[in-house]
Amino acid sequence: MTEETQRRLIVPEDNYYYTKTHEWISLDDRNTVTIGITYYAQDRLGEIVSWRLPKKGQSFEKNQIFGLVESNKHVSDLYLPVSGEVVEVNGSLTPGLISDDPMRDGWLVRVEMSREGDLADLMDPASYRKLIEEEIKSLE
Numbered sequence: 001m002t003e004e005t006q007r008r009l010i011v012p013e014d015n016y017y018y019t020k021t022h023e024w025i026s027l028d029d030r031n032t033v034t035i036g037i038t039y040y041a042q043d044r045l046g047e048i049v050s051w052r053l054p055k056k057g058q059s060f061e062k063n064q065i066f067g068l069v070e071s072n073k074h075v076s077d078l079y080l081p082v083s084g085e086v087v088e089v090n091g092s093l094t095p096g097l098i099s100d101d102p103m104r105d106g107w108l109v110r111v112e113m114s115r116e117g118d119l120a121d122l123m124d125p126a127s128y129r130k131l132i133e134e135e136i137k138s139l140e
Helices: 003-008 039-045 095-100 116-121 125-139
Strands: 016-018 023-027 032-037 048-052 065-071 075-079 084-089 109-113
Touching: 016 125, 032 039, 048 095, 109 116
Parallel strands: none
Antiparallel strands: 016 023, 023 032, 032 109, 048 065, 065 075, 084 109
């Protein structure tokens, strides 16, 4: 297994949920979550060069496009995994931070959920790992 493939398969487990469109979500407290893109998404996109994120106070429905990331390969829409209001946007983002650490310091937004039940539709770490392993096999 190559180093690149190993990085793609990094799937943190504690308090993380995942989407089929490769966003991650972690539960900060009962109603607040942090959202970003997964290592797999970042590796598929390549080096991130720019992004567009919502403003604090904007509200979105589950699965609604809330922003985009642009890489040297293409532009990808970002889908909000839960319904809610943006309570914080990561003001420390840099292209290198998203590319090097998308699941920690490279987070995108924090959202106060309006429907806690939205988490039930997301993938657990084992299901997400299986999804990306299948995608990697289909690309090889």
